[in-house]
Amino acid sequence: MPKIDISRVPVRTGTSYPPALAAIVEGRTAQRLGDAGGLTQYGVNLVRLAPGAASAHRHWHEAEDEFVWMVEGELLLVDDEGETVMRPGDAACFKAGVANGHHLVNRSDADGVFLVVGTRAALERCHYPDVDLAFVNDENGRRFTRKSGEPY
Amino acid sequence: MPKIDISRVPVRTGTSYPPALAAIVEGRTAQRLGDAGGLTQYGVNLVRLAPGAASAHRHWHEAEDEFVWMVEGELLLVDDEGETVMRPGDAACFKAGVANGHHLVNRSDADGVFLVVGTRAALERCHYPDVDLAFVNDENGRRFTRKSGEPY
Numbered sequence: 653m654p655k656i657d658i659s660r661v662p663v664r665t666g667t668s669y670p671p672a673l674a675a676i677v678e679g680r681t682a683q684r685l686g687d688a689g690g691l692t693q694y695g696v697n698l699v700r701l702a703p704g705a706a707s708a709h710r711h712w713h714e715a716e717d718e719f720v721w722m723v724e725g726e727l728l729l730v731d732d733e734g735e736t737v738m739r740p741g742d743a744a745c746f747k748a749g750v751a752n753g754h755h756l757v758n759r760s761d762a763d764g765v766f767l768v769v770g771t772r773a774a775l776e777r778c779h780y781p782d783v784d785l786a787f788v789n790d791e792n793g794r795r796f797t798r799k800s801g802e803p804y
Numbered sequence: 805m806p807k808i809d810i811s812r813v814p815v816r817t818g819t820s821y822p823p824a825l826a827a828i829v830e831g832r833t834a835q836r837l838g839d840a841g842g843l844t845q846y847g848v849n850l851v852r853l854a855p856g857a858a859s860a861h862r863h864w865h866e867a868e869d870e871f872v873w874m875v876e877g878e879l880l881l882v883d884d885e886g887e888t889v890m891r892p893g894d895a896a897c898f899k900a901g902v903a904n905g906h907h908l909v910n911r912s913d914a915d916g917v918f919l920v921v922g923t924r925a926a927l928e929r930c931h932y933p934d935v936d937l938a939f940v941n942d943e944n945g946r947r948f949t950r951k952s953g954e955p956y
Contacts, residue, residue: 654896654906655881655888686871689897693869693923694846696895717845719838721873721919723893729807736807741875743848744806745841754806767873769921771845 654689658698661688669709670796670804673783679705679758685767694771701727701758701765709780710753711787715773718746720756725764727756738766748773753781806841810850813840821861822948822956825935831857831910837919846923853879853910853917861932862905863939867925870898872908877916879908890918900925905933 661683667674679702686696699707710730720729722742729736729744731754738744738756746754748771758764778787786797797803813835819826831854838848851859862882872881874894881888881896883906890896890908898906900923910916930939938949949955 653885653888654883654898654904655890656895656897658893658895685895686869686897689871689895690899690902691869691871691897693900694871694921696871696897696921698895717838717843719841719843719846719848719921731806733805736805738807741810743808743810743837743841743850745808745838745843745848746806747842748845750842752806767919769846769848769871 656688676706697768703758703761705758707756710755710782711778711780712753714777715748716771717748719769720744721767723765725762726760727758727764808840828858849920855910855913857910859908862907862934863930863932864905866929867900868923869900871921872896873919875917877914878912879916
């Protein structure tokens with residue numbers, strides 16, 4: 653059936669960030685709704701941030717369009733332009749290749765929930781302006797490296 | 805700024821369906837949020853259905869993954885399996901190439917609102933099991949035809 657039973661979609665915790673950079677996403681959980689429904693062309697994740705958690709390190713994608721829809725609570729969208737409050741029914745677009753590092757952070761005292769859509773590009777590089785981190789997806793696979801390209 | 809001011813995104817009415825097949829979507833309006841934010845790899849539309857309106861004729865895409873997120877009200881998802889109630893926080897996935905014609909219809913007495921994501925494939929064909937209609941996007945452009953391929 654096309655309708656997803658969200659209560660049965662696994663709730664993922666943890667991160668594939670190098671351990672030294674993992675603390676920022678403590679309190680983040682995510683459910684892969686698109687995967688649960690068999691979609692492959694883009695991912696759709698339902699992400700919950702506990703108070704204090706961030707969605708990610710600030711980042712921007714070279715190749716993948718990203719879209720955010722706020723579902724519950726109040727989060728701050730932090731990017732090069734500053735901080736923008738996001739509440740249910742708010743949306744944000746991050747066009748591929750626009751070098752504006754962004755993330756969502758929860759400075760409220762309740763959970764914040766959003767839906768995020770990201771294309772699945774065959775070749776991708778993701779930039780993290782605030783930390784010594786890069787993400788690459790190429791013919792050698794998916795991996796985090798230092799900005800220099802050195803492995804962690 | 806990445807955040808979209810939804811109040812300033814044009815509210816589109818009407819349809820590009822042939823006039824004889826247009827009545828089903830009377831009462832449908834849509835805002836193209838992804839376009840407003842410069843996204844090109846997929847469309848993200850915020851769609852409002854007045855009581856009695858449908859999202860589209862039942863259809864399925866050969867090439868484009870489709871995702872629906874319910875925002876407001878109560879709609880019925882109608883597909884080959886029957887009818888499924890959709891309420892805020894419900895999601896549905898329609899994988900490209902799965903021949904299960906679907907649409908959302910509003911049989912309630914209040915508006916229903918949903919977000920819909922669809923890949924922008926270079927080559928696409930969309931099938932409409934209930935009516936003499938096909939949609940094609942190919943090297944000759946985007947167009948509706950009869951099932952036979954004849955133009956309207």
